[in-house]
Amino acid sequence: MANVVVNTTSPMSGRRLSRDVNRLLAAGFQTIVNDDLTNLEVRLEGPMGTAYEGGIWTVSVTMPQEYPLKAPRIRFVTRILHPNIDFNTGLVCMNVFKQAWSATYDLVNVFETFLPQLLRHPNPHDPLNHRAASIMRQSEQEFRDKVSMYLRMYALPIVPSDHAKVDKNLEKRSSDLSLSELLSDDDDD
Missing domain, CATH: 1.20.5 (Single alpha-helices involved in coiled-coils or other helix-helix interfaces)
Structure with missing residues (x-):
C-alpha cells in the first residue's frame, strides 16, 4: 500500500483511513481495497451459534470523505435474509449504527463487533426487509429455516x-x- 493517494479532506483523515485499513488486513479479514482506500470489499463469516453460521458474505464498504467522523456505508453484496438488511440492495439499516458511531471506532469494530451483533440479534421491529421481519415475528424456527435456505443458495463457500x-x-x-x-x-x- 505504499504511495497510496487517499481522497479525503485532510491529511489526518487520510492517515487514519490508511491505519484502519491496515488494521483490518492485519486482523485477518480477506479484503479487496481500491487505490484510494475509499471502497473495500470484505469477506464476512457468519457468527457461530446463529442461523448465519457457515455462510460467507462479501460486504462492500464505502468510506465517506468525513471518515472517521462519519460512519462508513455498509452493503452486503452477497444476498442475505435479515430483517435489517435490504434483500435487493444489501443496504444495512444504519439508524442505530450511525447514532452509535464514534470517531474512536474503526473498520475492525465494524467487522468484529457491529455486523456480527446485527446477525446475532436481528430486529424485526425496525425492518428494511419487511418479509423477513414478518417471518421472524410469526415463527423463529421458520425464520431460521429460511435463513438456512438462503445461506445455502447464496453464501456457501465455493468448494471444488x-x-x-x-x-x-x-x-x-x-x-x-x-x-x-x-x-x-x-x-x-
Missing part, C-alpha cells in the same frame, strides 16, 4: 467438486511426468 480435484490431480501428475521426462538421462544417446 471431486471432479475438479481429480482433474487438478491429473494435470499435476501429467506436468510432473513431463518434467521428469525432460530431466531424464535417456536423452544422452
Whole structure:
C-alpha cells in the first residue's frame, strides 16, 4: 500500500483511513481495497451459534470523505435474509449504527463487533426487509429455516467438486511426468 493517494479532506483523515485499513488486513479479514482506500470489499463469516453460521458474505464498504467522523456505508453484496438488511440492495439499516458511531471506532469494530451483533440479534421491529421481519415475528424456527435456505443458495463457500480435484490431480501428475521426462538421462544417446 505504499504511495497510496487517499481522497479525503485532510491529511489526518487520510492517515487514519490508511491505519484502519491496515488494521483490518492485519486482523485477518480477506479484503479487496481500491487505490484510494475509499471502497473495500470484505469477506464476512457468519457468527457461530446463529442461523448465519457457515455462510460467507462479501460486504462492500464505502468510506465517506468525513471518515472517521462519519460512519462508513455498509452493503452486503452477497444476498442475505435479515430483517435489517435490504434483500435487493444489501443496504444495512444504519439508524442505530450511525447514532452509535464514534470517531474512536474503526473498520475492525465494524467487522468484529457491529455486523456480527446485527446477525446475532436481528430486529424485526425496525425492518428494511419487511418479509423477513414478518417471518421472524410469526415463527423463529421458520425464520431460521429460511435463513438456512438462503445461506445455502447464496453464501456457501465455493468448494471444488471431486471432479475438479481429480482433474487438478491429473494435470499435476501429467506436468510432473513431463518434467521428469525432460530431466531424464535417456536423452544422452
